[in-house]
Amino acid sequence: MAMRKRKAQTTPTSPLYSMLTSSSFFQTPPPPTFTKFRPVSSDAPEAIKEVFSKYNENGVMGPEQLQRFLAEVQGEAGVTREAAQAIIDSQREFKHLNVFQKKGLNLNGFFRYLFGDDNPPLDPSLGVHQDMDAPLSHYFIYTGHNSYLTGNQLSSDSSDIPIIKALKRGVRVIELDMWPNSTRTDVEVRHGRTLTTPVELIKCLESIREHAFTASKYPVIITLEDHLTPDLQAKVAKMLKDTFEDLLFYPESDNLEQFPSPEYLKLKIIISTKPPKELLEPKTLEDKDSDLSKAYEDEQWGAEVTDLKSEINAENKIEHDHIEQQFGLEENLDDGDQVPHPPVAPEYKRLIAISAKKGKGELSDYLKVDPHRVTRLSLSEQMLEKAVVNHGSELIRFTQRNLLRIYPKGTRVTSSNYNPLLGWMYGAQMVALNMQGKGRPLWLMQGMFRANGGCGYVKKPDILLFEGPDGQVFDPKAKLSVKKTLKVRVYMGDGWRFDFKQTYFDKYSPPDFYTKVGISGVPADTSMQKTKAIEDNWTPFWDEEFTFPLTTPELALLRIEVHEYDMNERDDFGGQTCLPVWELRSGIRSVALYDRRGDKFKSVKLLMRFDFV
Structure with a gap:
């Protein structure tokens, strides 16, 4: 047992008390006694x-x-x-x-x-195996938020490096916030009205061209948040055409009746933003909303944010307390109030293949389906949470034809994330997360997009794509019967002895590992269980089985985490992975684990068994 795991008693009559009060205690102590690091067994369970x-x-x-x-x-x-x-x-x-x-x-x-690398839980020979000829609205798409930020949302650097990293992971939707530079002669990318440093737009575009199709050949969508004047829009249009050349997808008309398919758009780069004609419309207080304005309302961010609030209020000459857009919709913003502009650059408008929607009125009006036109709508995570309460069916009907993008709330200035399952359950294709972060929401995102060969596009299950004879659509909150039961058996783990220092988990003894296994999916299917902790062993043998009844296996992700038990402190992280249940292979499999950011460990893995009943 490790020294930290037992606490000796120091009563006045105890031997330890006598030792502490004796003069010999203050002499040079002998070397500490270590718990023996037992030889690691590689025998089969x-x-x-x-x-x-x-x-x-x-x-x-x-x-x-x-x-x-x-x-x-x-x-x-x-x-x-x-x-x-x-x-x-x-x-x-x-x-x-x-x-x-x-x-x-x-x-x-x-x-x-x-236990080898040739026996993984997902079949590598499948590759891209789903139907890729359906409209874009029929797929979940690997989506990033503020893709250019290296760290937090308030003061980190803007760079093309996180864009490159995201593309290499298979991300297919890159977001760029475009602003005029200080002299208003060029375009830069930055998180507006914050202390983030800028990066040149052209540098981001060139990096996208170079790395767009290294991880996947399916289309990359660039969502542009446009804060530009028409002359700079024209400059952006030239940059896009000169940089992407024949990779750039040109829509056949301004109003698409149906989105093209990922297969049709293979090796293409697609531009999505609001049509620039909206810059000529009078701007309301709702139009001036931004993620950061919500963040500034939270006092926890301290004096630095308070100063920023004052600067923004002065810049926009409006009362900051009224910057609260009713439905959390992303809008194109200009500096200051809207003023008339010269005619918009037609070449810029022509490049917009996926037009973003500007709604009016109630949330139900935003979600109305136009049978003659498809569009993209963006909602904040808070508005999604509100929408699913009273408009769940409307969300699913909207996403059967149109694209819905969900983005993090403004108070996530540390670039934390929300649970992406809520968006996926209601058909949202573009559930945008901060890719520069780490943690469970990103693990779920990575797990979802391990499906379909890791191409960044995962076909939505039929339950989200079709209406019943009576017009009913899927309800994630409904009580459904169990479709199948997944049994998960955790045999053993190994590899930490190669990837970690001997004293990483405990200074004086081997680690005490336990495994958590669970399901993330619709509320009825979501649960988490764990094995016992195996004390003082680098190669733990658990041999425990868990059962998960699934009402909606089509939306279920298997979560696996390993932790090292610590009695007095927070348990140490020992690895994780997340796997799409609908692609999980039955049988005894070698399950590789990943670190907090989602990078694969060299050696750490579990031996597990999966059976469907």
Whole structure:
């Protein structure tokens, strides 16, 4: 047991009390006694030995036996003898480790295969396997918020680096806030009315061109928040055309009746913003809303924010307390009040392939579906939370044809995030998160977009795309019957001894790992369970099973986290992953774990079993 895990008693009659009060206590102490770091076992768990005993012949698993195991346990009904032989042959290079026999695999070889990189929970051979010929509105799309920020929303640097990182992860929607530079002769990207430093727009565009299709060949959508005058809009139009050339998608008309498909838009870059004609309309107080104006209302941000509030109030010559847009809709903003402009640049307007909608009136009016025109609407996370209470069906009907973008509330100045499941449950395609952060919302986002070959587009389930005969649509809050039950068995974990220092978790003893397993999905399916903590072991063996009844497996994400138990302090993080249940392979699988930001560990993984009932 680690020294920190027990607290000795110091009563006046205790031996420890006598020691503390004696003069010898103040002499140079002897070296501390460490809990022994036991040799790490690489033996197969008993459950794996039992499986091997069922499928081996004279201590060897040949191609016939392995084929039967793959069909009966792993659920790979169509597997061939040749495929089984290929797996056996792949272990020949480890012959020196005593894992390979002349006719097949021994127990160690079988265990090594199961716990190896060639046995993941998602089938890598599937690639992009969903129908990619449906309209864009039929897909969840990997979306970033304020994609140019390196850190917090108030004072961090704007840069093309986070844009590059996001594209390399497979993000397909990049947001750029465009503002005039200090001399109003050029365009820069920054979070307006904050202390964030700017980056040149052209630098962001060039980086997007270079990295747009490294992770996926499916379209990249650039959402532009436009705070520009018409002359600068014309300059942006030239930048876009000169930078992207034939990659740029030109819409056939101003009013699309249906969005094109991801397949049709492959290797294309798409521009989405509000039509510039809206700059000629009188600006109301609602139009002057921004994320940061909400943030400034929260006193917790201190004097720095108070100063910023004063600057903004003076700049806009309005009472700040009234900057509260009723429905949290994103708007194109100019500095100061709206004044007449010269005619808008037609070449800029022509590049807008996905037109953003400006609604009027009540929220239900925003969500009305125009059968002759599709559009994009943006809602803050707070307004989504309000909308699902009374307008859930309208949200789903709207997103069957139109695009809905959800963005973080303004008080998330530290670039934290919200639970993306709420948006997905109601059909929102563009659930935008701050990609420069870390934490569970991002883990869920990464898990969702591991589906469909990691291409950044995941087909929405049929329940979100169609109406019933009576006009009813899916209700995430409804009490539904269980469609299937997922059983998850956690056998063991390994790899921390390679990826972490010996004293990382505990200074004087090996770690005490436990695993949390749960479902994120519709409210009825959401739950979390955990194993017991295994004390003082770098290679913990749990062998515990958990059962998850699922009413809506089409929207369920399997959450897996490993933590190290600490009695007196916060438990240490030991790895995580999130997996789309609808693509999860049954059977015994090797589950790689990731760090807080979503980067894969070199060695840390779990051996688990998944079964659907």
